[in-house]
Amino acid sequence: MKELVTVIIPILETRIDPTEEKLLHHALNILSEHPIVFIAGEGTDLSVVHEHAEHIDVVHFPKRFFESRQHLAPLFLMQDFYERFNWCDFLLIHELNSWVIKDELHYWCKQGYDYFKASPLLPDPANAPSLLKRVTGLSDEEKRLYGSGYTGNGLYLCRIERMTGILKSKRQLAHQYRHNATIPHVDSVFWELEPNRFLPNLRKPTDVVRSHFVQYGVQYQNGTTLPFALTGISRHNIDEIAYFKNLPETE
Numbered sequence: 001m002k003e004l005v006t007v008i009i010p011i012l013e014t015r016i017d018p019t020e021e022k023l024l025h026h027a028l029n030i031l032s033e034h035p036i037v038f039i040a041g042e043g044t045d046l047s048v049v050h051e052h053a054e055h056i057d058v059v060h061f062p063k064r065f066f067e068s069r070q071h072l073a074p075l076f077l078m079q080d081f082y083e084r085f086n087w088c089d090f091l092l093i094h095e096l097n098s099w100v101i102k103d104e105l106h107y108w109c110k111q112g113y114d115y116f117k118a119s120p121l122l123p124d125p126a127n128a129p130s131l132l133k134r135v136t137g138l139s140d141e142e143k144r145l146y147g148s149g150y151t152g153n154g155l156y157l158c159r160i161e162r163m164t165g166i167l168k169s170k171r172q173l174a175h176q177y178r179h180n181a182t183i184p185h186v187d188s189v190f191w192e193l194e195p196n197r198f199l200p201n202l203r204k205p206t207d208v209v210r211s212h213f214v215q216y217g218v219q220y221q222n223g224t225t226l227p228f229a230l231t232g233i234s235r236h237n238i239d240e241i242a243y244f245k246n247l248p249e250t251e
């Protein structure tokens with residue numbers, strides 16, 4: 001019988017800073033009821049992870065994918081990546097810029113959707129592509145602008161079967177995206193724009209439902225309903241995020 005969901009935590013080659021280490025420690029604690037697998041480049045030093053968990057499961061991929069977040073993006077557009085985890089139905093990709101507030105992972109997997117991720121945080125929301133533009137297609141410059149809105153947006157839940165099916169049916173298009181180094185967060189741009197461009201191949205929630213799943217930390221306001229998780233967290237903004245200002249020091 002398959003597992004429902006596995007948590008995937010990427011470890012990049014760059015040094016983990018204290019904020020990322022705090023997010024790592026929290027993820028291991030709050031998601032401890034689920035299988036947690038680290039992905040890393042071959043030969044990566046994982047001593048900092050072992051400081052928080054003696055026994056860890058690691059799946060290695062070629063080192064080139066872990067040089068930076070930009071290098072990691074093409075891995076999430078490869079059918080082989082998702083097929084490595086075919087023992088489960090869903091993956092929660094949890095980068096070290098996200099914080100799960102309450103473990104409702106089982107609930108979200110059962111909502112009938114294939115892909116959850118926060119919409120991009122654009123400087124001007126008016127720059128978001130219209131429905132017509134989504135069908136006709138964006139230029140590379142428009143994709144670059146759109147992709148920049150995904151900076152720090154590092155948490156998504158996806159159904160493996162649908163992801164592999166789309167990558168198989170759109171193999172040539174996915175290949176073009178993977179090899180376009182000019183688009184930031186090219187994986188997020190692909191999954192947001194391409195699967196449902198002509199037909200609804202990937203079941204996605206409305207923006208309202210998305211906001212209950214994940215919100216940007218900088219947008220969360222005290223007193224509003226807490227989502228499943230916050231994303232877009234870094235050492236540069238964690239002290240300014242309302243949620244963390246009221247968090248006990250033990251967290």
